Amino acid sequence: MTIEKWDRLTNVPLFILSVLFLAAYSWQILKGTYLTACFVIINVVWAIYGIDYLVSLFLAPDKWKWFKQNLILLVTLILPVFRPLRLLRFVAMLQIFNRSTGSATRGRITMYATCAVTLLIYVGALAEYSAEHTAPGATITSFPLALWWAFVTVTTVGYGDVCPVTPEGRCVAVGLMMTGIALIGIVSAMISSWIIDQVDARSSVQAAKTQQ
Template sequence: MSEDRWKQLTDWPLTAAAVVFLGVYTWIVLAQPGGTAARIGDAVLWGTWLAFALDYAVRWYLGRPRWRWFVRHLYEFAIVALPMLRPLRVLRLLTMVGVLQRSVGGALRGRVIAYTAGSTLLLIFVASLAMLDTERHAPGANITTFPDALWWSVTTVTTVGYGDYTPVTNTGRLVALGLMLGGIALLGVVTATLASWIIQRVAEEDEASQSATRAQVTELTAQIAAMRTEFGARYDPNTERTQPP
C-alpha cells in the first residue's frame, strides 16, 4: 500500500477523531468533570492520541526514504508528540476552502486566506483552553476563567500584549511562546498574501495601460498610413500638385 492510498483511507476517520478530541478536551477544561466522567474523557483523549500516533507510524513506514520523510514531516511529529497541537487536524473540516476554491477558480491565494483564517481562530481557541487548563489552579495566577484566557490569546496573537494577563507557570509560558510564534507566522502569511494581491493588481493595471497605449499607437499608425495612401492617390507627379478631392 502506498502512502497516498493510506491517507485516502484514513482522512475522514482522523478528521472525526480530531473533532472528538477537540470537543472532549474543551468539555474537560471548561466543565472540569470528576470521577467516572473524567476517566472516560481521559480515555477518549488517549484513544484519539493513539489513532494519530498509529497514522504517523504507518505513513513513516510507507514513506521512502524514511529519514527524508521524517525531516519533511517534522510538524506531523509535533502534532503527535505535543497533545496541545493534535486538534490542528480539525482544519481538514474547513469546507469553506472548497467553496472558496470553486468561487475563485482554485487560486492559491484564496486557499491561503481561508487556511490562515481558520488556523488563526483554531490557534486562539486551543491556546485559550491550554492556558486555562495550565494556569487556573496555579498560585498567583490571574488567568482563571475562559474569557480571561480568550482575551489573553487574542492580545497575544495580535502582538498587542497589554500585560493585564500573564502566565505564571512554565507550561503556561511555553503555551505563550507557541502562540506568539504562531501569531507572527500567521500575520506574516496575511501580510505576504496582501502584498502579492497588491502587486498583482498593479501589474494588471500596468498591463491594461500598456495594452491601451499599444492599441492607440496601432490606431494612429493605421490612420497615418491611410492618410499617406490618400495623399499619394491625389498627388500628380507631372504638375507636382495635389488633385482636389
C-alpha cells in the same frame, strides 16, 4: 497498498477523530466532568494516531525521507500539548475558493491561515486556562478571560491587564506570540501579493489603451 491510497482512505476518519479529540480535550478542561470518558477518548485517539503513523511509515517507499518530512507529525504525537494541532492537517482538505489563478492561491492560503489562527487561538486559550486558573496570583481565571488574553497576545497588542504567571502558561504564550508574528507576516505578504497584481493589471490595461 500505496501510501497515497492509505492517506485517502484514512483522511476523513482521522479528521472526525481529531474533532472528537478536540471536543474531549475542551470538555475535560472547561467542564471538568466525565473525566474518565474524556481520558479514554483522548488516549484512544492518540493510540490510533500512533498506528496511523506506523502504517504510513511502513507504506512509505523511502522510509528515511518520509521520517524526515514528517518530523512535525512525530512531535504532535509525542508531546501532549501539541496534539490538538493535528487538526491543522485537515484544514487543507477544505477547498472552497477556486476562481482565477492568482486570487485562487491567495484565497486558499487566506482560508488556511484563518482556520489555523482561529484553531491556535482557541487551543492556546484552552491550554492557558488549564495552566493558569489554579495558580496563586493568576489573572487568567476564566475561559472568556483566557480567550481575551489569546486575542490580545496573537495581535501583539499585549495590554498586560491579564498575563501568564506559570512556566507552562508562559510557554503557551510564547507559542501564541510567534503565531502573532506569523499572522502579521502572512497578512503583509497577502496584501503585498494582491497589490503587486493590482498594479500589474492596471499597467496592462493602460498599455493596451495606449497601443490602440
